[in-house]
Amino acid sequence: MTESARMLTGRCYCGAVHYEVADQFLYAANCHCSNCRRTTGSAFKPFAGIERAKLAVTQGQDGLMIYGGEDLNNTHCRACGSLLFSVVRDGAYVHVAMGTLVDDPTIRPTEHIFVGSKAPWYTITDDLPQHEEFAGQGDA
Numbered sequence: 001m002t003e004s005a006r007m008l009t010g011r012c013y014c015g016a017v018h019y020e021v022a023d024q025f026l027y028a029a030n031c032h033c034s035n036c037r038r039t040t041g042s043a044f045k046p047f048a049g050i051e052r053a054k055l056a057v058t059q060g061q062d063g064l065m066i067y068g069g070e071d072l073n074n075t076h077c078r079a080c081g082s083l084l085f086s087v088v089r090d091g092a093y094v095h096v097a098m099g100t101l102v103d104d105p106t107i108r109p110t111e112h113i114f115v116g117s118k119a120p121w122y123t124i125t126d127d128l129p130q131h132e133e134f135a136g137q138g139d140a
Contacts, residue, residue, distance in 0.1 A: 005023060006106075007020045007021070007023070008020065012080050014077060014079050016077055017084060018059035018060060020055070021054060021055040022054040022055075023103075023107075025049060025106075026051075027049045027107075028109045028110060029110065029113050031045045032117060040083055044118070047096060049096075050094060052091060055085065055094050063079055064076070065081075071090050071091030073087045083100075110128060111131060114131070114132075
């Protein structure tokens with residue numbers, strides 16, 4: 001990790017797993033795909049993308065529940081089930097679930113993706129761009 005980067009902390013609901021990540025996110029979005037909705041139990045998953053090497057689990061490594069493979073997975077706390085991050089793009093990046101960040105990142109979501117499969121009961125009320133599927137690097 002870059003020493004000069006501001007480091008952010010994150011953790012799961014029960015506190016068993018903690019992580020740190022550089023405040024150097026490359027993109028952030030709100031994903032409305034059915035997989036993100038089911039994984040989070042919410043209308044969408046706000047996430048921020050960064051190179052995988054810039055995130056480190058600092059407590060509770062043995063308490064992780066990884067759903068998927070080494071290079072494409074959702075990483076949860078085994079005890080409470082919190083989705084912490086997803087490993088994506090052939091294992092090169094992680095999508096940090098922004099709700100698990102303790103510290104305030106400098107980035108904010110800039111778009112809504114996969115709105116073609118958003119929950120019918122949820123209405124997007126902001127002015128961020130909306131994409132039927134993914135756009136650019138914010139792919140879920």
